[in-house]
Amino acid sequence: MLQLKHVSKTYTQNGQHVEAIKNLDLSVKECEFIALVGPSGCGKTTLLKIIAGLASPSGGEIFLDGKKILNPGKDRGLVFQQFTLFPWLTVRKNISFGLDLQNLGIKKKTGIIDHYLGMTGLNNFAEFYPKNLSGGMQQRVAIARTLANNPKILLMDEPFGSLDSQTRSQMQEFLTKLWEAEHQTILFITHDVSEAAFLADTVYVLSKRPMGIKQMFSVPFTRPRVHALKHTKEFFEFENKIAQELER
């Protein structure tokens, strides 16, 4: 459903010509959970911004369900690494932000919001302002806000990158559960190999400057996945294989 064809991105920095992304091809199937793993600063965020329509590629084209992507749109939901909740809106109103832009009946809107409040375990925090939430909770709201908009694909840019390690693994488990329930198509970007292996169906290893796809790995683990999986020998070996490819 999502197709990237020969996408490249170049820009000039301090008078120098930088080739950030070179000739990248990628296709994502419906209901697939794909993780892109690359070293820090390899241009992962730039790629996601291009897919989201927040930046334009220097070359190549991107299609979503056959339609060329030119602008940002609600069919591609983006969850950022930084906390991007609107601080002046309560949790409920944050989740409602995208819905308020559409012509939905109050009843339908409330139903959708309540569904995602329940799913993210935020029922008791609906009237809180973001400043009173922990980092993990803020990211859960951000995910709920994006999903409430019913995007065709969920783009996630190291969404757990600024969380402490305990919250991080809780959030990983939360996301697998969520995926197992909703089968949302997800393109997930991270530099954490174990995170990618735990969450995704397919892991792509990216190369550094210019960014391209180095290698693809199909994740052999069955679902539902629980945290204990990370401590098995098979997981450790698989993780190692990806890590070696990343460092090569």
Place this chain on the structure above:
Amino acid sequence: MFAFVIFLISLLCWSTISYGGLISPLFLPTPGAVLMAVMSLYQNFNLLQDIGISILRILLGFGLAAVIAVPLGMVLALNNIGEAVIEPVLSFIRYIPPSALLPLFLLWFGIGETSKIVLICFGVLPYIAFMVYDVVAQTKTELVDAAYTLGAGNADVVWKVVVPSSLPGIWDTLRINIGAAWTFLVLAEIIASSTGLGHLIITSQRFIKTPNVIGAILIIGILGYLTDLFFKITYNMFFPWTEKSHASA
């Protein structure tokens, strides 16, 4: 609490110096004399009317400046073409001391209310516009990006992201600049007025009534303090969501 202690210490120093006779009462009258002077002004010289007219001038001059400068600052920040055209003009105006323009204002608008209101307005307008510009320009890109990916158009981004995220900063801008408005008011009233606290100060000085001068200055200080308190309380009321606000969720 801390502020109260500072106030007490200042009063103590003042009392020691003045009652102790270290300085002639001509230069520094005693707190008692100042209090008596204020009472007398209140009873015999319509002090409340002077205070009222000064406040009214502030409200009109500052209000007019805010009504023009806040939208102007926003448009400047949101619009690159506007910036190129208007910013140099505003910078030019900003560096002209408004006091230097007072003679012109008097010539153009007479010695009535208009010249005073124009002076206050002219004095604070460029600063409000520039500070609002800064506040709006600092809107977080991530929030704007998030809104776009949630389906917002340009107008939605302005009204649902830029404006609400800028309001606390704009409120602070107004709070800071209303202090400057008092400076221009007193200046206008000292030079050309027959009413207001500035006029009270200059006539009292002519008749060497130092207690009146200090009384009027203290009244201005108290009014300034109350204004600041107003902005602080309303800030917490309007923007309970900010990190700075002490209001609970």
